[in-house]
Amino acid sequence: MSELLYIKDLKVYFNTEEGVVKALAGVNFEIVKGSFHGLIGETGCGKSVTGLSILKLLDNNALIEGGEIIYKDENLLDKTEKQMQKDFRGNEIAMIFQDPGSSLNPVFTIQDQIQESVKMYKKASKQEYRNIVIEELKKVKLPDVEGLLDKYPHQLSGGMKQRVMIAMMLACNPNLLIADEPTTALDVSIQAQFLQVLKNLKDKFDMTVLYITHDLAVVSEICDYVSVMYAGRIVENVPVRELFKNPVHPYSYKLVHSVLGVKTFLEDLEEIPGSVPRLIDPPSGCRFHPRCEEAIDICKTKVPQLKKIGKNHYVACHRR
Amino acid sequence: MANTIIETKDLKKYFDTLKGPCKAVNKVNLRIKQGETFGLVGESGCGKSTLVRTILKLIEPTSGQIFLDGVDITDYKKKKLMALRKKMSLVFQDPHSSLNPRMTVFDTLSRPLKIHNLTKNNEETMIEITKLLKLMGMQPEHMIRFPHELSGGQKQRIGIARALAVKPELIFLDEPTSALDVSVQTKILKLLNKTKKIRDLTYFYISHDINLIRVVSDRIGVMYLGQIVEIGEVDLIYNNPIHPYTKGLFASVPEPDPDKKIKGEPLSGEVPSPVNPPMGCSFAPRCPFVEPKCREEKPKLKLLSDGRRVACHKDNLR
Ligand SMILES: Nc1ncnc2c1ncn2[C@@H]1O[C@H](COP(=O)(O)OP(=O)(O)OP(=O)(O)O)[C@@H](O)[C@H]1O
Ligand SMILES: Nc1ncnc2c1ncn2[C@@H]1O[C@H](COP(=O)(O)OP(=O)(O)OP(=O)(O)O)[C@@H](O)[C@H]1O
Ligand code: SF4
Ligand SMILES: [Mg+2]
Ligand SMILES: [Mg+2]
Numbered sequence: 001m002s003e004l005l006y007i008k009d010l011k012v013y014f015n016t017e018e019g020v021v022k023a024l025a026g027v028n029f030e031i032v033k034g035s036f037h038g039l040i041g042e043t044g045c046g047k048s049v050t051g052l053s054i055l056k057l058l059d060n061n062a063l064i065e066g067g068e069i070i071y072k073d074e075n076l077l078d079k080t081e082k083q084m085q086k087d088f089r090g091n092e093i094a095m096i097f098q099d100p101g102s103s104l105n106p107v108f109t110i111q112d113q114i115q116e117s118v119k120m121y122k123k124a125s126k127q128e129y130r131n132i133v134i135e136e137l138k139k140v141k142l143p144d145v146e147g148l149l150d151k152y153p154h155q156l157s158g159g160m161k162q163r164v165m166i167a168m169m170l171a172c173n174p175n176l177l178i179a180d181e182p183t184t185a186l187d188v189s190i191q192a193q194f195l196q197v198l199k200n201l202k203d204k205f206d207m208t209v210l211y212i213t214h215d216l217a218v219v220s221e222i223c224d225y226v227s228v229m230y231a232g233r234i235v236e237n238v239p240v241r242e243l244f245k246n247p248v249h250p251y252s253y254k255l256v257h258s259v260l261g262v263k264t265f266l267e268d269l270e271e272i273p274g275s276v277p278r279l280i281d282p283p284s285g286c287r288f289h290p291r292c293e294e295a296i297d298i299c300k301t302k303v304p305q306l307k308k309i310g311k312n313h314y315v316a317c318h319r320r
Numbered sequence: 321m322a323n324t325i326i327e328t329k330d331l332k333k334y335f336d337t338l339k340g341p342c343k344a345v346n347k348v349n350l351r352i353k354q355g356e357t358f359g360l361v362g363e364s365g366c367g368k369s370t371l372v373r374t375i376l377k378l379i380e381p382t383s384g385q386i387f388l389d390g391v392d393i394t395d396y397k398k399k400k401l402m403a404l405r406k407k408m409s410l411v412f413q414d415p416h417s418s419l420n421p422r423m424t425v426f427d428t429l430s431r432p433l434k435i436h437n438l439t440k441n442n443e444e445t446m447i448e449i450t451k452l453l454k455l456m457g458m459q460p461e462h463m464i465r466f467p468h469e470l471s472g473g474q475k476q477r478i479g480i481a482r483a484l485a486v487k488p489e490l491i492f493l494d495e496p497t498s499a500l501d502v503s504v505q506t507k508i509l510k511l512l513n514k515t516k517k518i519r520d521l522t523y524f525y526i527s528h529d530i531n532l533i534r535v536v537s538d539r540i541g542v543m544y545l546g547q548i549v550e551i552g553e554v555d556l557i558y559n560n561p562i563h564p565y566t567k568g569l570f571a572s573v574p575e576p577d578p579d580k581k582i583k584g585e586p587l588s589g590e591v592p593s594p595v596n597p598p599m600g601c602s603f604a605p606r607c608p609f610v611e612p613k614c615r616e617e618k619p620k621l622k623l624l625s626d627g628r629r630v631a632c633h634k635d636n637l638r
Contacts, residue, residue, distance in 0.1 A: 016469070018461040042501050043473025059468060098472045098499070101417030143365065144593030147339050155335070158413045158495065159364025159528075181472065184498035185413065187363050187528045188572040189587040214501045217574040221581060241578050258502045259576045264555075266513055266535045269506040276504070278459050 003030040004176060004208050005054070010067035012049055012058065019280040023049050025232040025287070027067070028306055031176070031225075034206045036198070038219040038240070040255070041229030042276060047212045048098055050229075051178045054210075055095055056084050071176070090120040094174035096182045098212075100161040104153040110137075110164055111149035117171040136167040141193050158185035166194065170201070180212045195222050216259045220244060225312070228252045231277045231287040234306065237314040248315045250292050286318065294319050324390070325490055325522050326352040326375060331384035333367075333374045343594045344370040346546035347384070349621075352490075357516070357523040359533035359554065361569065362543030363591065368526045369413055371543070372492045376410055377401055406436050409483040413494040413526070415475040419467040425453075425478055426463045432486045452481040457507060472499035480508065484515065490522045497532065509536060530573050534558055542566045545602040546594055548621065552628025562630050562637055564607045601633065609634050 012024040024046045031037045039047050052058050054069055056076060069076040076088065097103040104113060114133045118124070124132065130149070137145040140163040153161055162185045169177065177198075183191040199222065201207040211223060219226060219240065226243050228236040228251065236249040247256045251272075258270045274291030277283055283290050289299040298318050306314040331348045334341035344367040352358050360368050374381050377396060385394045388407065396404060412418030419428060429449045432438075439445040450460055456477040467475055476499045483491055493512075497505040513536070516523060527533050533540055534554060541551040542563060550563040561567045568587040589606035598604055604614040613633050621629040 014469070016461070017464055040501075043499065043504050044471040048471060061469070099414065099416035101414045102468075141591065143591035144595060147337065147593060147595060150338065155337075157365040157369060161414075163364075181499065185364060185495065185528070187361075187569065188530065188574070189569060190364055191528075192572045192574070214499070214505075216502070216576040220576050220578040221574045244576065244578055255501070255503070256576075258506070263531060263535055266506075266509055269502075269509070269535065271506040271510075272503040276457055278461070280461055 002033050004033040004072065005031040005210075006068070006070040007050070007054075008068045008070070010050070010053060010069065011065035012046075012053055013063045013065050014059065015061045015063065016280075021279045022282055023232055023279055024053070025282070026234075026303070027229070027232070028234050029227040029237050031208055031210060033208055034202060035224045036202065036209045036211055036222050038223035038226040039210060039212045039229060040214065040216065040219060040226060042231070043214070044276060044279075045229045046232045047229060048180055051095055051180050051210065051212055054178060055089055055093060056081070057095075090117065090172045090174070092174060093176045093178065094169040094172040095178040096166055096169045096180060098180040098184075100158070100165050100185065101153075103165055104161060104168075106153055109150050109152060110156075113164065114168050114171055117168045120172055132171070136171045137164070139170065139197055140164075140167045141190055142167075159187070159190065162186060163190070163194075170197070173205070174207070176208045176210065178210045178212070181214070182211075183213075183215070183218065191218070198222065216256065228255070231282060232279065233287060233303075233316065235288065235316050237306065237312075239312050242310070242313055248309060248313070248320055249317050250294055250319075251288050286316075322353040322355050324351050325354040325388065326350070326524075327387040327390075328375060329385040329387075331371070331374060331386065332382045333370050333379065334382045337595055339595050341382075341595070343546050343597060345374060345381075346594075346597070348546075348548055350541065350548065350551075352522060352524060354522055355520060356538045357525065357536055359525045359527065359537030359540040360543060361527065361530065361533055361540060363545075363565075363569075363587075364528070365591070365594075366543045367546045367594070368543055369494055372410065372494060372524065372526065376408055376492065377404065378410070402435075405432075406486050407488055408490045408492065409486055409488040411479050411483045411491065411493045411496045415472070415479045415499065416467065418479055419475060421467055424464050424466055425449075425470075428478060429482055429485055432482060436486050438486065448485070452485060455484075455511060456481050457504060473501070473504065476500060477508065480512075487519065488521070489519075490524065492524045492526075494526045495528065496525070498527070498529070505532075512536075530570060542569070545592060545597055547602065547631070548629075549603065549631045550628065551621070552624075552626070556626055556628055562624075562628070563603075563632050564609050564634075564637065565603050567637075568606075601631070609637065 007027055010024050010027040014021040115129050118132050134145050142163055223240045227234050230251045236252045247253045254272045285301045286299045286304050289295040304316040304318045306316045309315050328348055328350045333345040334343050373379050430445045433445055439448055537554045540554050541548050544565045550566050561570050600615040600617055601619050604610050619631045619633045621631045623629050
């Protein structure tokens with residue numbers, strides 16, 4: 001097993017008028033080449049920021065406070081914007097962004113948008129480009145592909161935009177694909193087909209995927225390994241089967257148990273008590289302690305570090 | 321019997337394209353009862369968002385009629401539309417594009433309050449917005465943020481807060497929780513449910529999350545290529561989907577268990593284009609039960625004995 005990407009103690013803060021938002025406060029995980037690595041956690045916990053950090057596409061008010069992002073033995077945090085653009089973004093690492101709206105250019109036709117990605121790795125004639133674009137769009141099961149080429153993003157449905165974005169990123173033929181909630185606008189059937197496309201790319205090109213999602217069913221369907229995040233820190237790194245059979249961290253446990261079983265009534269659904277922590281003034285020690293039933297004194301003062309508790313299984317909790 | 325709050329008659333919305341009209345909504349007859357929660361599901365691109373945007377008169381219908389509380393609103397223009405905006409609101413599907421990138425959360429939420437004179441002064445506005453944010457599980461510091469400074473799920477909750485702000489009677493929720501984790505999603509759904517009971521609201525959900533639709537809805541409609549193909553009580557359809565498209569859709573739902581992979585074959589075949597819909601049943605090209613009649617004649621929505629309606633020629637699927 002060799003890792004393709006290695007994130008070590010990554011800290012990312014944001015400057016705002018109201019104070020410093022400590023969004024990432026020590027993110028640690030490694031992604032094995034050719035694996036599907038899930039990244040899950042509460043809304044606002046820092047999943048997208050983690051993905052954007054890898055590509056160095058963070059907002060202007062972001063400060064990288066520390067840590068390393070090692071991709072194929074190179075620390076991406078040392079790279080200049082020019083190097084990132086030339087050597088890493090696109091052909092090496094591509095990202096399907098969470099907001100389809102923000103990443104498609106409203107004034108370009110669908111054909112132009114995807115062609116731009118194809119150009120990054122292939123020189124071809126106009127007709128050839130057209131054919132490649134059609135092929136890419138067919139892969140994501142868009143209807144009437146030829147009719148779509150001259151359309152603009154606003155003329156597409158939510159799920160169609162999302163599929164165009166997927167096609168655009170797959171057209172880059174990346175080594176590492178960061179997929180940030182890529183199927184939120186897709187129906188289950190098209191989602192199933194998309195997951196199949198990803199599996200095929202993994203088999204054929206050994207593509208590696210960092211899959212960010214709230215959908216634990218999808219995680220169980222395609223991921224090999226999962227990182228669970230809570231308020232800017234990784235609390236558990238765990239093989240997928242273990243996550244569902246034996247989630248160890250108190251947060252992971254609650255998360256997994258809130259989705260298991262068939263739910264017929266709204267009242268059957270469980271929520272994790274307590275509220276999402278403020279990142280301007282995060283809880284001391286273990287950031288989960290105010291909501292944790294098992295918390296003891298040390299949880300309030302000392303940050304628990306990830307420690308090994310089984311084969312490829314790491315947990316950050318004072319009680320484990 | 322509860323009153324009908326929204327009714328559509330033969331509603332159509334066609335978009336002009338180079339190759340002819342795109343029949344996004346193609347003769348939809350729908351009746352939503354006051355106080356119910358209706359759930360709409362269907363393939364990506366089948367016309368769900370277009371249907372609600374047309375009902376809300378954000379876009380002009382091509383033909384057909386829309387009634388709100390029995391009053392024909394099809395031809396309502398500016399001033400009368402304003403009054404509608406207070407009665408019906410929408411949570412947009414794509415939270416990012418529906419928020420103005422140059423407006424802070426405070427500005428976004430204070431606008432509808434001011435337009436409809438719901439708060440008298442800045443202080444009241446501030447109190448109301450603080451309350452809304454709290455309900456959404458967000459914090460006062462988010463008030464001064466711009467959309468790009470929020471996470472996906474935070475933006476989505478601002479969209480929900482905006483729709484609730486005007487205290488409407490009917491809310492359309494287009495994929496309202498697709499960016500939320502299960503726990504926060506549950507909180508929001510329960511909150512919406514509570515608000516509904518207190519204010520006697522009507523909800524119209526759209527979602528690809530079949531499990532979500534199940535827990536929130538009283539009745540559901542299944543849409544395929546611009547048309548309703550099955551509609552009825554939620555439990556009936558869940559326990560026994562009849563239309564072949566509904567059957568296929570439900571079989572593709574993944575379960576959160578690594579030992580169980582998706583059971584059914586995902587629906588196969590090319591999705592037809594709404595510019596050139598098949599002449600008979602629009603599902604015929606992909607239907608495993610297809611027979612010659614299906615390709616020639618469009619099936620009508622027929623009432624079954626259990627109260628649901630299904631548009632399919634085959635009687636033996638019931
Ligand atoms: N430019 C910014 N300025 C200030 N705070 C920011 C900025 N960008 C992100 N944040 C904050 O950082 C935190 C992490 O955001 P991120 O987008 O990574 O969340 P996420 O885990 O992807 O959530 P979701 O599941 O809702 O998409 C959030 O609380 C968010 O409000
Ligand atoms: N402004 C427009 N101009 C041209 N075609 C449009 C326009 N808006 C929507 N369409 C087309 O109408 C059809 C239905 O789109 P709609 O957005 O209603 O789908 P949807 O059911 O909401 O899908 P999704 O689940 O992917 O959001 C699609 O084929 C889309 O391309
Ligand atoms: S470290 Fe303490 S507070 Fe944190 S999860 Fe473990 S027991 Fe709970
Ligand atoms: Mg995100
Ligand atoms: Mg839509």
